Amino acid sequence: MEKIEPILAAHPFCQGLDPKHLKELAACASRVNLKAGEFLCRAGEEAGRFYLILQGRVTVEIFSARRGPLTVQTLGEGDTLGWLWFQEQPYHWHLDARVVSLSRVLSLEVDCLRRKCEADHDLGFEVLKRYAHFLAVRFRVSALQLADMFQA
Amino acid sequence: MQPEIFEVRRNKRETADTYTLELGRPGGAAADFSFAPGQFNMLYAFSRGEAPISISGDPARPETLVHTVRLVGNVTRGICKARPGTALGVRGPLGAAWPVAEAVGHDVVLVAGGLGLAPLRPALYHLLQHRPDYGNLELIYGARTPADLLYRRELERWRGRFDLRVHVSVDRAGADWRGGVGVVTTVIPRSRFDLEHTTVLICGPQMMMRYTVLEFLHQGLKPEQIFVSMERQMKCGLGRCGHCQWGPFFVCKDGPVFRYDAVQEWFERREV
């Protein structure tokens, strides 16, 4: 059974993390393999997991009654999906993430991450620093998508 | 400069509003039209007027003159609806071309947005025909939806090649789209190119070009390694009527292809 730490370290989200912090994260992580058609998450469910995609292809979709599932993003190797919601009340997914072709992901338990970050603020800072960067890029890209650069 | 008469041989509908026309000379004669990738012609539809349209065919095959045209007004309606046998006027080739000779020895990344693949296709043909002269070749192509993608069959063929990497991404799609979804700039970090010996050719809507350039600069490329193709209203195509001015540049004559470092200050200005 391959150790998780080197796999974590190789993922862009964990770039530059101290080995002792990697060890902490590894304790919250498990490897998951999903087949095409399976879902990483469904809209409405509790967002209890944070995913680092290692390999494969996942579509992020919003379901529309009239138009069916609308893909707003595709994820692949090196991508990230999820909410590091460290509040009391759990967060809920508002999108579906469907596996399109065989995918291997690292699934991190958000609650586990929260407890560890509360206990070790240095770890918390490193994790949230990377999460903030991820959100900033997502926001910029979504704004661009919304602006519809191909309009007219 | 008067138009020369050409004849439509073939008219293929690419998308809901875009058509690819193949032209030859009247009487079945070959087009015999030489051009450099990135150049355009002023196409004339009888009594309607002229429109500047990039040449989208293979520069190594001058026997057929190919144009991909989007229907946006009266003149382009006359051009797009021209059935085989219809005469059209052609003035050109006009404008500055993609630097395919200067890029020899480099990796080349082509980034196309929407209709922007049409002016880039001649460059891609050239690069593929002289494949050993270039390093890594990447085509990044973005459009609004899968229905807006041009040259679908050709895209599939290009994807099948071992010496060209093709990334296609749309802004949104239905469940039957098996390709990438996400703005085209998100593909750029996945592309491979040498930081020192790379030439990037970009063509698409202004907003798309702006963010694409930013992403490449962010990745570590320099402005002199990036080329863009600009669009402005054109009436004469010769740098004289004044309509295509962009700061000190006449887009029809100094462009439409510009090296980014030469125009960087104007690119970032508004309403110029």
Added chain:
Amino acid sequence: MASPVTVGAKVIITAADFPKLLAALARLGYQLVGPTMRDGHLIYGDLAGAQELPAGWTDVQEPGSFRLERRSDGALFGYGVGQQSWKQFLFPSRHLLWRAERQNGGFRILPSSEEIPRYAFIGVRSCDLQAILVQDRVFLRGPHPDPVYQARRREAFILAVHCGDRDCGTGFCRSMGAGPRVSSGFDLALDEIIRGSDHYFLIEVGSERGAAVLRETPHRQAAAGEPEAAGAAVVRMGRELETRGLKELLYRNYENPRWDEVAARCLNCGNCAWVCPTCFCHTVEDVTDITGEVAERWRRQDVCFTVDHSYIHGGSIRPSPRSRYRQWLTHKLAAWIDQFGSSGCVGCGRCLTWCPVGIDLTAEVRAIREAEASLKETEHGED
């Protein structure tokens, strides 16, 4: 009477003999065009002879205002420039480029054949002569010189007039190195001198063509001191434009708040561009007859003040009036230099005179310089 006349010679022609000069031009096959009064307006039109020049008239010009007044003498060239310039003859505001006729399922193009007019421009001021030289660089350079302009320009005879002893209400040609005296590019250049009852012209020969015309006209050699006396006449100009670093100044100040200030006044009427002797923007119109069998392509003068001017599918590049005034001014004074190697402005003053709200571009440039300077002061002051 007749003496060897060569390029560079300076001769005197009396006012009484002056009409013979124009008659000689007419005999040589030139179509005389120049300043004349028509319906109470000073225009450039066909001249049958010197008798149709606006003798005894002068102009009073200020930003937003043009008035004609009677002079106390009978000077033939006692006024400045009116609304029109010589560009209407070299670069006609409406011109048929070609005709297309349907045939055999296709169509053919018939080039427009026109007789090239041989104009003699009578009374070209230095600013306007400079403007012609500026337009030469626009229309004649490069691999595609404009055939219409080129043909007319080659034929055109230029009888220039030095400006002297007058108030130029809105001009600033001195600042632009465009006057008030002509220096080159003319066939003949004259000073009009009225001293008491003496009324005569000092004429400098600028070309062999000019010499040929002069040989047909009664004249005498200028005596020592006469050219200097003529050259001493002073033109009083009320304004100047600082041109040092002007291109860089304007390029740096695209977001200067002064543009908002002038945009609040500018009507975007385009008068300035219509009357400017160097503006060259034009458009093409494709029209067809009622049968749809014959199409014509016309070239038409245009200005950059319309929203249409920069329209491409999806919208106009310059949707705001502010951006369009800025485009006109920065093109004229800055971009033109990069495009053609010299300024596009000759300081003729027409854009000030014919602006309905009297915008003065020399004041606008000064305001931008000052706004930039005071902004720098504020920044340094906070150190």
